[in-house]
Amino acid sequence: MLPRISRALADWISAGARGIGQIEIQHDGGGFVLCHFDDIARKDLEIFRSPNDAAELAKFDDEGNYRPLKTAPNLRRGWRLELPDLEALQEALDFFYPGRLAVLAAWEANRLTTAPLRQTLHRQSGMYRVAAKISDEQIDTVVGQFCRSRGGNPGCLRTILWSRDATGARPSQHLPLEKFIAPIDQTGRGETRIPLLCQEACNLLVAEAREVVAEARETTSRAE
């Protein structure tokens, strides 16, 4: 029997999923061909054949900048990755979108635990402890910019499954309702695509919350 995570991937593929995040997945005999979804028509793509190549392809954007958040919508273009089977596909996707298939499989098995943002922030220690001081209004703005699927800064293609706090409130009113509903795909293509889920605020958002608190404090102390 296939391991649970491979089975979840296989199910999505046989259900007709066109891809995951910004990646298009096409069947090729028993194998798979991957490319950036804006490159489908291109004939001049550089060809790669190992799932390990995905690690390098995912590392930098088109401008050569390092991508600290792999689910940000800035995957580089110009490549075509040919993979022999499902196992290789899973390996490659674990480099493109690390951990996402595992989290999706847990969600489908009803075993995924999510954490409200305030709980994540309160758990922090050291330099991040101060992030917990962020106000609800600041959360509304920061999450609205940071996690936005399109046109965000940096933006992120995950569907948010966490609430702001124990009340269950949505973290941001600036984001459309679909941003919080799984398994709706966040690329806006209206296709069946394997969803990228966010069960808990990432470290980058926590760092951003800390920045917001620190900046606000600086502004206040300057005004005094």
Next chain:
Amino acid sequence: MSVSSESSALLIVGHGSTVNPDSSAPSLEQAAAIRAHDIFREVACCFWKEEPSLRDALFLFSDPEIREVYVVPNFISEGYFTQTVIPRELELDGRLTTRPDGQVWKYCEPVGNHPGVTELLLRRAREVAPQVPEAETSLVIVAHGTPLNDKSAIAAKREVEKIAALGRYASVQNAYMEESPLISDWPRLTNAPNVIVVPFFISDGLHSYEDIPVLLGIGAESGAASSPRAVFRRNPHRLHGRNLYYASAIGTEPKFAEIIIEQARAFDEAALDLRPIA
């Protein structure tokens, strides 16, 4: 229970970085090397500052066949991450944590605690300066020093003592980026005609690419256009009448993969020692 290719998984925990693309490389490379050996049913990495996160790692080993997960911190020493961040984020109760489904998570010691690190430091020193007689060489192990609850300075000191006791090098000493003895004082700290400097870090990054080279006086030679790794290829540097050899971070040594496996095995051996005497 000991490590089994049927029922054991390995989780390598690294720091990772939001700015340095090379930070996670050693953990990923070692994971790939260990995977190829079929010692564990599954091998995965997770990172504090990269994906998959430590929180994601809670969902990586969902198959019921996986009965135990060995968690090995790819850190150079005990410290804030191994004692506070990792247990908290992975929801570990202590060395041994049983999850609701009965899966057991075994929290192993960080790689830097393993006695084999000494041998790897010696190996790295030989590699970087293969023709140079050890008796005419000063070896300097450089660590960061000072940050809150960072025990890497203590670990680096322990390594220096062990290597010095072998009596092979003209001198062996510690130096730090932010506390004395400062690495920038190397011409005064060392006396042999050859000097080998090995950074006591898990991965290469700003510290080993730029900060330490600048402190050593070889930083200005790096052209902006060249790869950051070029700094390790220009040995020896002729400076202050000595030959200076500069190595890359010790954690990039491929043999660290073996140390990771041994730290997992050591967990069960230590647990045996702790059994109450009947």
